[in-house]
Amino acid sequence: MDWDVGQSGVRQTHTPTNSQALNSSEAGGRIITDPPSSQPGPVGRPIGHGYPSLPPGYQNMAQPPNVPPMHPTQPYSSGPAAYPQPPMGAAQLSPSMAAMSMQAQTPDSLRVVNLLQERNLLPPTPYQPPTPCLPQDLQRVNCSPDVFCSTLTSIPQTQALLNKAKLPLGLLLHPFKDLSQLPVVTSSTIVRCRSCRTYINPFVSFLDQRRWKCNLCYRVNDVPEEFMYNPVSRSYGEPHKRPEVQNATIEFIAPSEYMLRPPQPAVYLFVLDVSHNAMQTGYVDVVCQSLLENLNSLPGDTRTKIGFITFDSTIHFYNLQEGLSQPQMLIVSDIEDIFLPTPDSLLVNFNESKELVGDLLKSLPQMFSKTMETQSALGPALQAAFKLLSPTGGRVSVFQSQLPTMGVGALKSREDPNQRASAKEIQHLSPATDFYKKLALDCSGQQVAVDLFMLTSQYCDLASLGCISRYSAGTVYYYPSYHNEHNPAQTERFQKDLKRYLTRKIGFEAVMRIRCTKGLSIHTFHGNFFVRSTDLLSLPNVNPDAGFAVQMSIEENLVDMQVVSFQAALLYTSSKGERRIRVHTMCLPVVNSLSDIFAGADVQAITGLLASMAVDRSVTASLSDARDAMTNAVIDSLSSYRTSVLTIQQPGLLSPNCLRLFPLYILALLKQRAFRTGTSTRLDDRVFAMCQLKSQPLAYLMLMIHPALYRLDDLTDEGALNVNDRTIPQPRVLQLSVEKLSREGAFLMDAGSVIYLWVGKSCNPQFLTQVLGVPNYPALPQNLTQLPELDTAESTRTRAFVGWLREQRPFYPLLHVIKDESQLKANFMQNMVEDRTESALSYYEFLLHVQQQISK
Ligand SMILES: [Zn+2]
Structure with a gap:
């Protein structure tokens, strides 16, 4: 089984802090505005005047006719040569680029590591992706790897070379990430290549003041x-x-030619399951309370529209028309042929009907609290939502607590709990009906996205229901065993997620296109969207927490090229009704040797892409097929490295330093909920993990695959960071093995969306009293989710560290303090991916297996 591709590393991200007003970043950002076109500066200036003040780059305009290939085989020979910095653009690339650029790349990436002997694999500090080997002036302006990165930061010259490396080639994107600094340009003309429509970018070359050459198709365009x-x-x-x-x-504020119709207003429709089962969980109280608290922060303007639908065996609409003394409920019981009772008053202007909306939210939890209706007509409710939003487009937020039982889209349980652990092959990873996908495509065509919040105590067939979000560019949220009273941790997570969800930035009626230099071709997309034409992704909504990945192949040899570029352009309507285009451009060097390809490998990006590919493989082929393919990716790439890169053969399992975490990450994936076998895993838990692997940005994905473990009871300020006059301790990242734990300690595990603090039975009493505020271990409460604010150095230090971890991401990960007898201890222990379990190899055993396969 193979793909046709030929630390506990925490990926360092630069997400701004929660406290910064990210969601208002539309209002922020640097707005750069052109003068009115009637004042184009000194117009009378003669063209072709000799350009006395031109920087040298302009004069050296033409690409040298026969650029000699780079010589990366002698990469480290040149000393700290004074490289004349060309002012800009690819036109200035010189043959000496290779020698120069390799200085930037630390040769450490190719250092040979014998994995069987290396005990300390994890970098002591957060993982840094490799820096592309580009001249400094190009790299200085290159796109941040947080938003756009490649699995290989050096692109192979030919597909044959890529095949030989046995590493996957693809791009990972976080295109709508919250950014603290984003230049915004208002311009009457957006300059694009006339041939391939690429946006002008830092990697084009200027032939002179009046002409620029496209870096994707090489057409010469006028300025x-x-x-x-x-x-x-x-x-x-x-x-x-x-x-x-x-x-x-x-980001560009787009002129009218970028609009097919006037920009749509922000439109929000909430669809709530109010069946007996749903009301029992108490979730409706949380949703209504959260909406009441956050409604005024919903992104939008004076045109914002809002509406509500509730449903059980029937569909309930709410007339919220301004002027009514109270909301009117309208019940439609014919779910076979859904119609809208009063189409014009169900979706109302939010500002005008604010009071009625408030009244409805205050009364909803009681309205159905005594219901005995157990049926769920989710399909018809979604059809109603689609009808209501079709004229405008917008966002549908669906809250569902069980398998839909009535009308179109009704489902039957497909899970046999007794088979969870023992089944040889996992069944039912693909949808039971195409109803949800079809409806999602209809939604996509009308610029409607559906987000699904599943709050369940039992199987609800996420594999089928998830399609409604997947193809409409929505998001799936999943809260198993949800209950307001019985599961306070889950409830708190739901509250935090909702707050982020309601207040984060949103883009409407969006499309994204990814272009790359001629010769490269994009062929498979991962994420939540619909591919409208070969390279155009339809995104009725886009949110700042969505990630995407694409696979690439090399169609034509890139022999005459020293660099290639990639550009992602996201066209969307802001919640304030502006048409905007966010453009990211990345430039990477082309190389012609295997060692250079390996030297530029980004192990986290590779792992992220393989995870998405493996999800597809699990659904189209089988889980065991996907697992084999992941293992083979490690075997094949290390085997290629051994036979084609290493010149001196040594015993052991050898890896270039930059790929030393590859086997560990793949083993972690094999033990991840999505792909694990032999352990009881609920089908929905597995399917949800798969959804996340496909749609999360890489930074969050990596914490989900391989959490970061730290010891906290002996924190010191040694090596601490100083952030805004706060001292942030930087404890060493520990290997995920029980060996690293001790009963005398307290250990924090950062798994991205959740943080665990496991306190050992004989934990240092100092930590118990000074940080946790309890006299002894038995006094430590179960279900503690907050660190007390104590006036001690230890407490300050610990809270500073936990706070800093949280600031790295835009959502709010919950903290669970767990004791030995806590239920959550199992979750904590399951992440100890280096250890052997009944059904899975230890890290060392996995290495031996890989080595055995390589030497076959
Ligand atoms: Zn072009």
Whole structure:
């Protein structure tokens, strides 16, 4: 089984802190505005005047006709040579680039590591992706790997070479990430290549002041008159200093030609399951309370519309028309042929009907509290939602607590709990009906996205229901064993998620296109969307927490190229009704040797892409097929490295330093909920993990696959960070093995969306009193989710560290303090991926297996 591809590393992200007002970033950002086109600067200036002040780059305009290939075989020979910094653009790449650029890349990435002997694999500090081997001036302006990265930061010259490396080639994107700094340009003309429609970017070359050459298709384009004026420096005649040419990530406010229709308003429809089962969980109280608290922070403007539908065996609409003394409920019991009772008053202007909305939210929890109706007509409720939003587009938020039982889309349980652990092959990973996918595609066509919140105590067939979000570019949220009273941890998570969900930025009626330099081709997409045409992703909604991945192949040899570029352009309507385009451009070097390909491998990006590919494989083929393919990816790439890169053969399992975490990450994936076998795993838990692997940004994905473990009871300020005058301790990341734990300690595990603090039975009394505020271990309460604010150095230090971890992501991970007898201890222990379990190999055994296969 193979793919046709030829630390506990925490990925360092630069997400701004929660406290920064990210969601209002539309209002923030640097807005750069062109002058009115009637004042294009000194218009009378003669063209072709000799350009006395041109920087040297302009004069050296043409690409050398026969660029000799790079010589990365002698990469480290040149000393700290003074490289003349070309002012800009790919046109200045010189043959000496290879020698120069390899200085930036630490040769440490190719250091040979014998994995069987290496005891300390994890980097002591958060994982840093490799820096592409580019001239400094190009790398300086390159796109941040947090938003756009490649599995290989050096692109192979040919597909044959890529096949030989046996590493997957693909891109990972986090295109709508919250950014603390985003240049925003308002311009009457957005400069794009006339041939391939690429947006002008830092990696184009200027032949002279009036002509630029596209870095994707190489067409020579004219520089429009307006572009000659630089709104940043307020000077004329320096097009290469325009913000579009200085920033790899930029946002344009689009002129009217980017609109097929007037930008839609922000439209929010909430669809709530109010059957007996749903009411029992108490979730409706949480949703209504959260909406009441956050409604005023919903992104939007004076045009924002809002509506509500509830359902059990019938569908209930709410007339919220301004002027009514109270909301009116309208019940439609014919679920076979759904119609809207009063189409014009069900979706109302939020500002005008704010009071009625408030009244409804205050009364909803009581309205159905005594219901005995157990049926669920989810399918018809979704059809109603689609009808209601079709004219405008918008966002549907569905809250569901059970398998739908009535009308279209009704489902039957497909899980046999007795088979969970023993089944040889996992069944039912694909949908039982195409109803949800079809409806999602209809939604997508009308710019409607559906987000699904599953709050369940039993199997609800996420594999089928999830399709409604997957193809409409929505998100699935999943809260197994949800109950307001019986499961307070889950309830708190739901509350935090809802707050983020309701207040985060949103883009409507969006499309994303990814372009790459001629010769490269994108062929498979991962994430939640619908592929409308070969390279156009339809995203009725886009949110800042969504990640995407694409696979690539090399269709034509890239022999004459030293660099290639990739551009992702996301066109969307902001909640304030502006049409905007966010553009990310990444530039990477082309190399012609296997050692250079390996030297630039980004092990986390590779793992992330393989995880998405394995999810697809599990559904289209089988889980065991997907597991084999992941293992083979390790075997094949290390085997290729051994036979084709290493010149001196040594015993052991050898890996280049940059891939030393590859077997560990793959083993972690094999033990991940999505792919594990031999352990009792609920089908929905597995399917949800698969959804997440396909749609999370890489940074969150990596914590989910391989959490970070730290010892907390002996924190010191040694090596601490200083962030805004706060001292943030930086404990060493520990291997995920029980060997690293001790009963005398307290250990924190950061799994991305959740943080566990396991306190050992004989934990240092100092930690118990000074940090947890209890006199002894028995006094430590179960279900503690907050660290007390104690006036001790230990407490301050610990809270500073936990707070800092939380600031790394835009959502709020919950903290669970767990004792030996806590139920959650099993979750904590299951993440000890280096240890052997009944059904899975230890890390060392896995290495031996890989080595055995390589030497076959
Ligand atoms: Zn072009």
